[in-house]
Amino acid sequence: MTxxxxxxxxxxxxxxxxxLNLADRFKVTVLAKGKLNEGSTAWAQGGIAAxxxxxxxxxxxxxxxxxxxxxxxxxxTVEFVVENAPAAIERLQKLGVPFAxxxxxxxxxxxxxxxxxxxxxxxxxxxxxxxxxxxxxADAHPNITMVPDQVAIDLATSRHEMRYSxxxxxxxxxxxxxxxxxxxxxxxxxxxxATGGAGRTYQFSTAPKGATGDGIAMAWxxxxxxxxxxxxxxxxxxxxxxQVKNFLITEAVRGEGGHLKIPETGHRFMPDLDPRAELxxxxxxxxxxxxxxxxxxxxxxxxxxxxxxxxxxxxxxPNIHEKLLSLGIDMTVQPxxxxxxxxxxxxxxxxxxxxxTDLPGLYAAGxxxxxxxxxxxxxxxxxxxxxxxxxxxxxxxxxxxxxDLPPPPAIRPWDESRVTDSDEEVVxxxxxxxxxxxxxxxxxxxxxxxxxxxxxxxxxxxTDEVNDYYGHFRVTPDLIELRNLLQTAExxxxxxxxxxxxxxxxxxxxxxxxxxxxVDTILIx
Numbered sequence: 001m002t003x004x005x006x007x008x009x010x011x012x013x014x015x016x017x018x019x020l021n022l023a024d025r026f027k028v029t030v031l032a033k034g035k036l037n038e039g040s041t042a043w044a045q046g047g048i049a050a051x052x053x054x055x056x057x058x059x060x061x062x063x064x065x066x067x068x069x070x071x072x073x074x075x076x077t078v079e080f081v082v083e084n085a086p087a088a089i090e091r092l093q094k095l096g097v098p099f100a101x102x103x104x105x106x107x108x109x110x111x112x113x114x115x116x117x118x119x120x121x122x123x124x125x126x127x128x129x130x131x132x133x134x135x136x137x138a139d140a141h142p143n144i145t146m147v148p149d150q151v152a153i154d155l156a157t158s159r160h161e162m163r164y165s166x167x168x169x170x171x172x173x174x175x176x177x178x179x180x181x182x183x184x185x186x187x188x189x190x191x192x193x194a195t196g197g198a199g200r201t202y203q204f205s206t207a208p209k210g211a212t213g214d215g216i217a218m219a220w221x222x223x224x225x226x227x228x229x230x231x232x233x234x235x236x237x238x239x240x241x242x243q244v245k246n247f248l249i250t251e252a253v254r255g256e257g258g259h260l261k262i263p264e265t266g267h268r269f270m271p272d273l274d275p276r277a278e279l280x281x282x283x284x285x286x287x288x289x290x291x292x293x294x295x296x297x298x299x300x301x302x303x304x305x306x307x308x309x310x311x312x313x314x315x316x317x318p319n320i321h322e323k324l325l326s327l328g329i330d331m332t333v334q335p336x337x338x339x340x341x342x343x344x345x346x347x348x349x350x351x352x353x354x355x356x357t358d359l360p361g362l363y364a365a366g367x368x369x370x371x372x373x374x375x376x377x378x379x380x381x382x383x384x385x386x387x388x389x390x391x392x393x394x395x396x397x398x399x400x401x402x403x404d405l406p407p408p409p410a411i412r413p414w415d416e417s418r419v420t421d422s423d424e425e426v427v428x429x430x431x432x433x434x435x436x437x438x439x440x441x442x443x444x445x446x447x448x449x450x451x452x453x454x455x456x457x458x459x460x461x462x463t464d465e466v467n468d469y470y471g472h473f474r475v476t477p478d479l480i481e482l483r484n485l486l487q488t489a490e491x492x493x494x495x496x497x498x499x500x501x502x503x504x505x506x507x508x509x510x511x512x513x514x515x516x517x518x519v520d521t522i523l524i525x
Contacts (some may be wrong), residue, residue, distance in 0.1 A: 003187040003408065004029040004145070006398060007172050009152055009215065010194030012041035013127075013384055014366030016134035017391030018192050023143040025399060030138065031150040031175065031186060033195075033210045037131055040196045040208055040367065041384070044127030045250035045320070046111060047119040048092075048388075049381040050085035053108050056116040058082050065382060068113040068281040069375020070504035071518040072228070077372035080353055081382070081389045088388040089120055095133040098122055109316075111251040111380035113281040119381045124250050124317045130384065149178035151477040152195070152214055153414075155222040155362065156185060162410040170222065170362035171408040176475055183414035183475065189405040190361055190398045193219060194391070197345030197367035198232075198488040200481075203440035205342040206235055206248040212481040213488030215368035219349040220487065220525055224358045227370040227522045228347030229488075230495035231505040233378055234445050235343030236260075236285040239336065240300035241327055249303060249320060249338055251380045254278040256316055258305040260285070261335065262292065269301075283377045283505045286340040290445045293339065302335035340445060344383060346374040346505065347495065350522070355394035361405060363398065365390035376504020376518075421474050428469075428478045431462050435485055443493055447508045456493045462486055495521040 005026035008015045010033075019028045032038070051061050061082045066073050089106075093099065099120050100107040108117040122129035138144045153174045158167045160174075172187040195215030199207025220226050237254070239247040254260075259268045260278055270277040273288045280288075289301050305313055310332035314321050317331070324331050348370045355363040366387040373386050398405070438458050442451035463486050470483055499506055501515045 001185045001187065001411070001413070002029065005188060006190045006192065007031070007186050007188035008192045008194055009173060010039065010196060010366070011036045011135075011146060012039035012194060012196060012366065013130060013134065013387035014391040015192065015194030016138050017388050018194065018365060018395045019138055019144050020134070020141065021392050021395035022398060023141045026143065028144050029186065029188070030144060030146045031152070032146065032148045033151055033214070034149060034178075036135060036146055036148050038208060038210060040211060041127045041131045041387070043206065043208055043248070044130075044384055045124045045248055046252050047109065047121030047126045047381050048085075048089060048384045049114065049118050049379070050089045050120060050385065051082065051118055052086060052089070052106060052120065053117050056118055060115055061085075061118060064113055064115050065373070065379045066375070068377050068379035070377060070514070071375065072503065072520065073375035074372025077353060081373050081386060084389045085385050088385065092130060092133065092388070095137050097129050097133045109252050110255040110279070112254060112279045112285060113379045119252065119255070121252070123319065124252065125319045127384070150175040150184070150186070151178060151480050152218060153183065153475060153480055155191070155218050156187065156411050157222050157359070160411050162412060167360065168223065169360045169406075171411055173218070174414055176477060176480065178477060183416065185411050185413060187408040187411055189407060190363060192355070192394050193349065193362065193364040193368050194366050195368045197348070198485075198492075199342050199345065201436065201439050201485055201489050201492065202232070202342035202444070203436040204238065204246070204339070206238055206246050207342065212484050213345070214481070214484045215364065216348050216491065217484035217487035219357060219359070219362070219364070220491065222359060222362075223525050224362065225350045225522055225524055226348065226491055227350050227520050228376075228495065229345075229491045229523075230499055230521060231346035231374070231376050232342055232492065233282055233344035233346055233505050234286040234340040236282055236289050236340050237303050237338040238341035240339045241337070243327065246341065247323060248343070249336055250317070251282075253303060253305055253317060253320070256305065257308055258303050260289065261302045261304055262296065263298065263300070263302050263337075281377055282380065286445055287507060289338070289340055300337040300339050303338045304335035305331060306333050306335065344378050346370070346376070346378050351390070353393060354397035355390050356397065363394040365394050376506065416474065427465070428482050431466060432482050432485065434458070435462065435489055439489055439492070443496060445507065447496060447506070449497070449508070449510045452493055452497050455489070456497070459486060459490045459493060463490065491523060494523060
């Protein structure tokens with residue numbers, strides 16, 4: 001058992017931002033599911049959106065975010081995040097993030113849905129650079145303890161107290177230590193969930209393997225409300241390659257002039273479908289690609305930037321260029337085969353502008369949340385931005401209300417006496433594969449009520465099987481992830497069935513129109 005002032009579950013942009021803002025006053029423990037650098041932050045290629053270009057305005061960034069979000073965004077939240085963006089970039093510069101420059105100014109690129117160039121970046125590997133700077137700063141701080149290989153099982157709440165108080169408070173988490181296989185209790189006065197999204201619910205995803213909806217599932221089981229899980233963003237351009245399943249081709253390739261084309265004819269199809277062409281929001285571009293693939297029986301479409309000078313392509317996309325070369329594709333002279341893939345979870349645990357959930361003592365920041373920023377579709381490069389702004393917001397509220405947070409009571413240890421090791425690990429692998437496949441086929445880019453009901457039926461059957469397995473055998477990381485995948489899938493389908501319209505990322509053939517009033521889908525445990 002460990003105890004600290006503040007426990008942060010997740011070692012990405014949101015979690016480390018919160019830790020660095022708290023550590024001067026408090027003892028902070030940061031838990032990572034695997035290695036400290038394995039989360040989604042490191043995978044972010046594009047950049048961070050902020051109003052920095054002369055002629056650009058907060059109002060313009062706000063409006064672009066609202067348009068992409070199909071009116072479902074909370075405007076006050078959008079204003080809060082957008083107005084805090086420049087300060088977040090300045091803090092990252094002070095930490096040593098080497099953002100690309102042009103002369104004495106930051107180099108800004110443009111991405112789909114943005115009306116101005118406002119994306120600060122580090123070539124095409126912004127996430128790696130940001131995470132590296134945050135990890136170095138956290139590692140150097142004496143009040144921050146970072147613990148890898150902790151697979152969170154469930155939140156430790158009042159029902160786990162030695163003497164039940166009934167307060168509904170969150171006191172930390174139970175987690176499996178990968179190194180020992182034993183369950184550890186991590187206690188704290190305040191807990192921040194920064195666990196990322198649920199991309200691995202789907203067969204094709206750009207998310208890292210650990211993105212299994214853990215924080216969303218744990219918060220839901222503990223009694224927190226969850227919202228808008230039907231809005232799963234599919235990135236339009238994931239590399240189509242049998243060797244590499246989840247390599248993202250950043251939005252910025254289209255922002256810098258890349259064209260989407262039909263392979264056999266070379267026809268550029270996006271101008272036929274939307275006046276913004278390749279710079280339309282992601283949901284529109286992803287549906288357009290999906291439509292062309294299905295209409296023509298294709299495996300993929302082409303993303304072509306070979307009309308730009310080779311030096312320009314290599315300078316702007318060095319990592320993508322190198323990766324593609326290793327696979328036999330030279331993007332300076334050849335088109336890139338691409339398909340849509342699940343990319344971002346726009347829904348999640350409901351939080352206010354201080355990052356507070358419904359549960360006392362529990363905060364959340366980043367992709368695990370539904371803050372009101374993204375609405376029905378996230379605008380490109382607003383994701384890392386949300387992590388920085390809300391990581392700091394959580395920290396500020398905890399610091400300002402520290403005296404209102406009681407110290408944690410005695411918490412019961414995990415009871416491992418009643419369980420044994422399983423000799424049927426194949427059950428986990430089989431169920432994992434089945435979930436991801438039917439979620440892709442039935443709850444993907446285009447949906448119908450019948451497809452959603454089929455998915456719901458399979459989820460119910462698998463849930464009974466997994467719950468029985470969970471109750472009889474020792475918990476393992478794979479079993480924990482499977483349990484969370486199923487819970488997250490159930491929430492996605494339930495939200496999708498509830499929405500009787502098409503809006504943003506949720507497109508259903510049974511309800512193709514968009515209703516006049518935009519209303520969040522809120523699930524209450």
